[in-house]
Amino acid sequence: MICRVTSPYAQDGFGVGFDWGPVGAGVVAGDIVAVVDVLSFTTAVTVAADLGVDVYPYRWRDETAVAYAEQYGAKLAVGRSEAGPGDVSLSPVSIRRVTGITKLVLPSPNGSTIAKLLSDTGATVIAVSLRNRLAAAEWVTRQLAGRPAAKVVAIAAGERWKDGSLRPAVEDLWGAGGFLSALRSDDLSPEARAAVAAYDAVAGELPKLLHECAGGRELTQYGYPEDVAIAAEVDQSRSVPVLRDGMMFRST
Template identity: 40%
Template structure:
């Protein structure tokens, strides 16, 4: 049983179930999956792309992409558009990308908040500024890591990423939110090294994706606010112009 902590305006919870069960009790939901879904969404949307979250790169993913006239992201690599943030740095304006992810994408799709945003370290200040302007309660959902057996695992980078967004918000904050904020304040001057010491980054570096860790550790380099609407993330500015 999840407790919504509705007496607080800024809340932090973990994983898919939190998004599914608690996001409807907040005005805004921010999904944080620093390595790498949220970072990838920020980079892609900042380049004028739209990103369709999808739960997994399974047999149905290609048909899902074709129905939306979109490109299905490849398995993680640096050459083709994929869940690797580095692979999206040259994505063309107007691209439509289906981005499967077992953590961030699934958590995004589970959210039933009217305003669901992809947040990371890169756009933390921009997201917090947008939420401050909008007003209302905020649920920050740290996606965490899902092991092969389906169990949710704590992800240090998501805790820090959530804290970076919470740091820019005012209002009453849950103890969990305050703890994430404090962790971010301690780590903020050494983010690449701090994230690099975590298990998720170590796994990526072993596979040769050091650049993804470096990109994800950049703080407030993006003013993009990717908002989930009609099944796809688009930059807030693009939605305003539509």
């Protein structure tokens, strides 16, 4: 008889879990997984969803991304610094300004990459930000009514240091914690409870603290303060982008 040892990192035995980055997403499996990348992938996805634009997450912005966009007849987002009039980038501002598109391939090294990795796991993957954390929690609660045994996991995307290692981004911790807090579950793993506590500690000071955290200061320094302001539109979106067949479409 084979004795299988459960990974101590999997947060088994809890209905709600939390972890960081693509490695955490691979270890802490969920039936419903919320990817959280507040600055800026999941914020950009919710802005697109509000406008009726479907988003195709993609890992890299290279020649394969060009072919991928052509395959679906979608517009390919460019880098923020490369964007000109009529272009779309990871900047939520650029998505709000563009007209005439219904499909967008949106590469990013963090949130988009995690969503793409999860697309083949069989999990229901949703994009969560501070803008839609309440709507997303309500949507998940409705899903759980028919799937009471389903496990919910929030994955904070984080950022990368220059050496490629994970830089935990506090804005993603807040976004994940805000979503998990709104679930009002009494079956949270210790990690999920820590994320909820982090959000609850700052909820009364958002959006101010989003502008003052390292990620907010970085985008402002690079000339994108409006992107931070959009990310700080707490609970202003009712869109819940759901990943299906490689595409994130709006579900409300």
